Each structure stands twice: as C-alpha cells, then as structure tokens.
Amino acid sequence: MTGLSVRQLRVVFDGFVAVDGVDLDVPSGDVRFIIGPNGAGKTTLIDAITGLAKAGGSVTFDGQELLGRKVHRIARLGVGRTFQNSTVFEELTVLQNLDIAAGWSRGPLTLLRRRTSVPPEVQHALETIRLTAARDQLAGTLPHGQKQWLEIGMLLVQNARLFLLDEPVAGMSHEERDATGQLLGELSRDHTVVVIEHDMDFLRRFARTVTVMHAGRILSEGTVAEVQADPRVQEVYLGHAMEAGNA
Amino acid sequence: MTMIQDAPITSNSSAAKAPRRFQALIGFGLAAVVLFGVAPVVLGDFRLSLLAKYLCMAIVAVGIGLAWGRGGMLTLGQGVFFGLGGYAMAMHLKLADAEPGQLPDFMQLYGQLDALPWWWKPFANPAFALAATVLLPMLVALLLGLLIFRRRVRGAYFAILSQALCAALAIFLIGQQGTTGGTNGLTDIQGFFGYDLNDPLNRRTVYFVVAAALLAVLGVAWQLMRSRYGELLVAVRDGEERVRFLGYDPANVKLVAYVVAAGMAGLAGALFVPAVGIISPALIGVVPSIEFVIGVAVGGRASLVGPALGAIAVAWARTALSERLPSAWTYFEGLLFILPVVFLPGGLASLAGFLRRRRAPEEVPA
Ligand SMILES: Nc1ncnc2c1ncn2[C@@H]1O[C@H](COP(=O)(O)OP(=O)(O)OP(=O)(O)O)[C@@H](O)[C@H]1O
Numbered sequence: 373m374t375g376l377s378v379r380q381l382r383v384v385f386d387g388f389v390a391v392d393g394v395d396l397d398v399p400s401g402d403v404r405f406i407i408g409p410n411g412a413g414k415t416t417l418i419d420a421i422t423g424l425a426k427a428g429g430s431v432t433f434d435g436q437e438l439l440g441r442k443v444h445r446i447a448r449l450g451v452g453r454t455f456q457n458s459t460v461f462e463e464l465t466v467l468q469n470l471d472i473a474a475g476w477s478r479g480p481l482t483l484l485r486r487r488t489s490v491p492p493e494v495q496h497a498l499e500t501i502r503l504t505a506a507r508d509q510l511a512g513t514l515p516h517g518q519k520q521w522l523e524i525g526m527l528l529v530q531n532a533r534l535f536l537l538d539e540p541v542a543g544m545s546h547e548e549r550d551a552t553g554q555l556l557g558e559l560s561r562d563h564t565v566v567v568i569e570h571d572m573d574f575l576r577r578f579a580r581t582v583t584v585m586h587a588g589r590i591l592s593e594g595t596v597a598e599v600q601a602d603p604r605v606q607e608v609y610l611g612h613a614m615e616a617g618n619a
Numbered sequence: 620m621t622m623i624q625d626a627p628i629t630s631n632s633s634a635a636k637a638p639r640r641f642q643a644l645i646g647f648g649l650a651a652v653v654l655f656g657v658a659p660v661v662l663g664d665f666r667l668s669l670l671a672k673y674l675c676m677a678i679v680a681v682g683i684g685l686a687w688g689r690g691g692m693l694t695l696g697q698g699v700f701f702g703l704g705g706y707a708m709a710m711h712l713k714l715a716d717a718e719p720g721q722l723p724d725f726m727q728l729y730g731q732l733d734a735l736p737w738w739w740k741p742f743a744n745p746a747f748a749l750a751a752t753v754l755l756p757m758l759v760a761l762l763l764g765l766l767i768f769r770r771r772v773r774g775a776y777f778a779i780l781s782q783a784l785c786a787a788l789a790i791f792l793i794g795q796q797g798t799t800g801g802t803n804g805l806t807d808i809q810g811f812f813g814y815d816l817n818d819p820l821n822r823r824t825v826y827f828v829v830a831a832a833l834l835a836v837l838g839v840a841w842q843l844m845r846s847r848y849g850e851l852l853v854a855v856r857d858g859e860e861r862v863r864f865l866g867y868d869p870a871n872v873k874l875v876a877y878v879v880a881a882g883m884a885g886l887a888g889a890l891f892v893p894a895v896g897i898i899s900p901a902l903i904g905v906v907p908s909i910e911f912v913i914g915v916a917v918g919g920r921a922s923l924v925g926p927a928l929g930a931i932a933v934a935w936a937r938t939a940l941s942e943r944l945p946s947a948w949t950y951f952e953g954l955l956f957i958l959p960v961v962f963l964p965g966g967l968a969s970l971a972g973f974l975r976r977r978r979a980p981e982e983v984p985a
C-alpha cells in the first residue's frame with residue numbers, strides 16, 4: 373500500500389508512555405493535520421517515524437518498514453521532516469543549505485569538487501519557496517518564516533515524498549501563513565504532507581483531513597467539520613480554540 | 620528549464636568561505652615568494668632550520684584547522700599521527716645511517732638484540748617508509764575514527780580520548796627502549812636519502828622540501844574547504860543530528876576530515892625528523908598535542924591560513940620566550956589558549972575580516 377501506515381506505535385520515555393498504541397493511515401497525496409494539546413505526543417510521533425525516538429509497533433511508508441532503521445536510511449527512503457524550532461545551517465547560505473540537502477547520493481568525485489552551477493532541482497526549489505532573491509544570504513540572517521520555507525525547500529530537493537512538518541507556521545505573520553498554506557497546496561500535488569499545527573484558523577483553511585491526538589492516543593479523525601463536531605475533541609480543548617470556529 | 624543558468628556562486632559566510640580562486644592564487648604566490656625567496660635570503664642557516672621546524676608545526680595545524688575548525692572535532696591527539704610519521708621516517712633514516720649488516724647505533728648500545736626486529740625490516744625500503752609516513756597515520760585514524768564516530772563519541776569525550784591515545788603511544792615508546800630508543804627517541808640522524816644532514820646546504824634543501832610540503836598541504840585544504848564536501852563538513856559541525864535527516868551519515872563525513880588531518884600530521888612528523896634531527900616521545904605526547912591546537916586557536920581555526928600562521932607564530936614565540944624566560948613560557952602558553960577561546964573564537968583571522976568590514980561597510984550584502 374502507498375502512503376504512511378502506522379500500527380500500534382508505542383514510545384516510552386523512562387516509564388512515561390508518550391505515544392500509546394497509535395494507528396494512523398495517511399494515503400499518498402493527503403494533506404493531514406495532526407492537532408492536540410501540548411504534550412499530546414505529536415512531535416514524539418514524528419520522532420518515532422523518522423527514527424529519532426525508539427518505538428515499538430510498525431511504521432511503513434510505501435510498503436517499506438521504517439522502524440529499526442537508522443535516521444539517515446529512513447531519510448533516503450523519501451521521508452523528510454522539519455523541526456518545531458527551525459534547524460537550518462545558519463553559517464551556510466540558502467543555496468548551500470539546499471545544495472547539501474540535495475546531495476546525499478552524490479559520489480566522492482562530485483563532493484570533492486566545487487559546485488560550479490546551481491543544480492536545476494535547487495533552482496526550482498528556490499522558486500517554489502520564494503527565496504530566489506535570498507539565495508546567497510546566510511541562512512542565519514533569514515527571518516523566521518523564511519527559515520521555515522528553507523526547511524521545506526530542503527525537503528523538496530532531498531526528494532522526500534512524505535513531508536512531516538512540525539508546526540511550520542508557528543510565529544509567522546498573517547501574510548507568511550497564507551503563503552505557507554499556498555505552498556502546502558502546491559506540495560500536495562505530488563507529495564504526502566503531514567502537518568502538526570495548533571493554529572485552528574490555518575487548519576480550517578488548508579487541512580484535507582485531521583487527526584486529533586490526546587495523551588499519546590488518537591482521539592478523533594476525519595474531515596475538519598467531522599472533527600470539530602466530535603464532543604470528545606471539544607472536551608479536550610475545553611472549548612476555547614475549537615469553539616471559536618465552531619459556528 | 621530555460622531559467623536555469625550557470626549562476627556564479629558567492630558566499631558571504633566567514634566560516635563557510637574558502638578563498639576564491641583568484642585570491643587564492645595571489646595568496647599562494649605571495650606565500651611562495653616569502654617561503655622560497657625572502658626567508659632563505661634574510662635568515663641564516665640556524666634561523667632557517669628553526670623556520671623549517673615551525674613550518675612542520677604549520678603543516679599539522681592545517682590539518683587541525685580542517686578537522687576542528689571546519690569539522691568541529693577538537694583533535695587534541697595529533698601527536699599520535701605526528702609521531703607515527705616521525706618514527707616511520709626516523710626508522711628508515713636510522714637503518715640507512717647504519718653500516719651495512721649492522722644494527723642502528725642505539726640497538727647496539729642497549730645490546731639486547733642480535734637481529735633487527737621484524738617490524739623494523741620493511742622500513743629499510745625507502746619507498747615503503749615514505750609511503751608509511753603518511754599512510755600509516757591515515758590508516759590508524761581510519762580505524763580509530765570508525766570506532767569513535769560510529770559510536771557518536773564527540774565533544775569533550777573525543778578530546779579526552781585523543782589525549783589518552785597520545786599518552787598511550789608515548790608510554791608504549793618509552794617502554795620499548797631496545798627497539799624504539801625509549802625516552803631518548805631516535806636521535807643523531809645523519810643522512811637524508813643519501814644527503815649528509817651536517818652539510819648546511821643540505822639542511823637548506825630540507826627547508827625547501829618542508830616549505831613545498833606546506834604549500835601542497837594548504838592546496839589540499841583549500842580544495843577540500845571550497846568543495847561541496849567542505850560545505851557539508853561545516854553543516855555536520857553545526858548540526859550533526861540535522862544532517863542525518865538529509866540522508867547523510869555524519870560519521871563518514873567527519874571520518875574523511877579526521878583521516879586527512881592525520882595524514883598531514885604524519886607528513887609533518889616525517890619532515891620534522893630531517894629538519895630537527897630527532898623524534899622522541901616528548902615530542903608527540905600530551906603536551907605537544909595541546910600545543911599544536913594552541914597555534915590553531917590563535918590563528919583562527921576555521922580559516923585556511925590562520926592555523927598555519929598561528930602555529931608558526933606560537934612556535935616562534937615559544938623559542939623566543941623560553942630562551943629568555945624559560946619559566947614564563949608555560950603561563951604564557953596557557954594564556955594563549957584561553958584568550959582566543961574566550962575573546963576571539965575566530966582567532967586572528969577573524970580580526971582581519973573585522974578590519975576589512977570596517978573599512979568597506981558598503982560591501983555588506985543587501
Ligand atoms: N526525550 C524525552 N524524554 C522524556 N519525555 C519526553 C521526551 N520527549 C518528549 N517527552 C514527553 O512526551 C510527551 C509528549 O511530548 P511531545 O513533544 O511529543 O508533545 P507535543 O504533542 O509535540 O506537544 P507540543 O504541542 O507542546 O509540541 C510530553 O509529556 C513530553 O514531556
């Protein structure tokens with residue numbers, strides 16, 4: 373089966389169960405939002421999928437088992453992720469960041485030579501993430517929003533087919549959010565996208581399907597409307613964020 | 620795909636920048652003029668062989684700049700590789716010095732051996748010995764690196780482990796007096812591939828060989844730093860965990876820089892032997908290994924020429940100071956290490972960049 377498939381996933385930190393038997397299916401081409409209160413286990417779920425956190429159960433992407441593989445092997449299978457606080461290489465330029473992200477399969481001869489031109493996929497990504505003008509700027513000097521886009525661009529050139537984005541619009545301005553939402557739409561044409569997000573407004577506008585997590589488990593799943601109508605979800609959120617848009 | 624052109628590459632990062640080709644050519648040209656033209660004319664025989672010794676330190680420093688400055692590995696154990704290169708060279712020269720059919724002088728002196736130990740024998744072959752001076756340290760670094768980096772040993776643990784290896788090698792050499800010369804090391808080296816090292820002219824030639832080696836090593840480091848690998852190495856330095864998610868195994872990336880740095884240290888050790896006439900445990904142990912790093916810190920660890928210049932400056936200061944105030948040197952050396960680390964992490968090289976920026980603020984990219 374294609375897409376992401378998680379079965380009975382369980383992550384335990386020193387006796388504390390952070391992810392407790394999660395089943396999750398994200399078919400390819402979906403834009404899935406994962407929401408849930410702080411500490412629900414959303415980031416830990418992504419950590420487990422990408423090999424960062426040790427987990428029990430099973431995770432397959434396009435039929436390949438991911439659990440038990442090393443982080444860089446999972447990345448090579450087409451699984452890419454971003455982090456809650458952006459982690460671009462600040463001492464390198466935008467171009468260098470992207471070029472490195474595009475390069476794990478390069479041979480030693482290419483690596484030992486200087487880059488003499490901008491690789492086509494990097495140029496394409498620069499345009500997609502709207503950073504062509506900032507190409508030679510140090511990534512550390514970019515505003516927060518553009519750093520997040522750069523991370524998305526890095527996933528693009530890395531040839532990731534599954535994008536796992538951890539709170540990509542946190543701290544962004546309204547315009548940046550809109551631009552990011554558009555970007556997600558463009559991405560979803562040929563990628564599977566999973567977005568962890570707290571911003572309900574953003575979710576309503578750009579999610580195709582939603583999964584709600586709470587205390588390490590899946591609480592509810594469905595379209596935005598279905599999830600919003602679920603009384604258990606309303607209870608967890610104590611009304612505030614969901615209710616505002618529940619009209 | 621019409622919009623895709625071969626756009627020129629510019630980088631404004633101090634840490635990620637290697638000099639551009641044009642600048643680099645001028646720099647290499649200048650260095651060559653100073654090393655081959657000026658120094659041999661202004662310096663007498665004694666000072667020139669001192670400079671040869673300093674240039675050996677500079678060769679080690681270039682490697683440390685790569686591994687530490689660009690790769691983030693605090694290589695506090697380069698004495699191991701310097702020593703392997705030095706002993707490989709010295710063993711060959713001792714065998715060449717000995718009368719045909721005789722053991723090297725120190726083995727006769729200690730008088731416990733009837734025949735040459737088996738592991739000395741291959742070093743009688745000049746080609747083997749020469750190759751070993753560089754390849755042996757690289758091989759050892761490869762094996763060590765595979766163990767160390769795969770297990771994610773880094774930071775202070777890596778530095779301490781490197782120091783421990785230095786101590787171990789020095790202690791081993793001291794313990795094997797009959798076959799390694801013990802504490803004295805391998806001394807009284809007379810000839811260098813048929814040339815008499817007591818002849819001042821030949822000693823000058825040795826200086827030229829060392830100078831040429833330094834330029835070659837700088838060339839290798841320059842190419843590595845400006846290559847895609849060089850950029851990747853900086854990325855691994857700044858975000859070792861992050862590059863894993865891009866599909867790289869950082870252990871392999873670090874391994875390359877570590878092995879290259881070891882090869883450079885080995886080459887430096889090998890050249891040190893004809894330049895100074897001795898290799899001994901005291902030259903490769905814990906303290907000299909720290910001293911290698913001090914020069915790099917002073918000069919600027921992430922720059923190309925900073926480490927080399929820093930190493931030369933520190934070695935020169937050491938000679939000058941310890942001639943006059945032997946007891947003060949140790950304290951001064953401690954200061955030299957602490958000051959750049961605390962106040963000028965980029966070393967003297969960053970000072971040059973700072974001045975350039977002050978003079979030309981309009982150069983700052985928009
Ligand atoms: N390395 C760790 N060791 C111990 N506990 C951890 C570790 N990482 C996460 N946790 C705990 O696991 C739980 C889930 O954390 P996680 O970061 O996955 O939450 P989240 O849903 O991403 O929350 P947020 O919305 O705040 O980002 C939290 O209670 C957290 O304290």
Ligand SMILES: [Mg+2]
Binds near residue numbers: 415
């Ligand atoms: Mg989180």
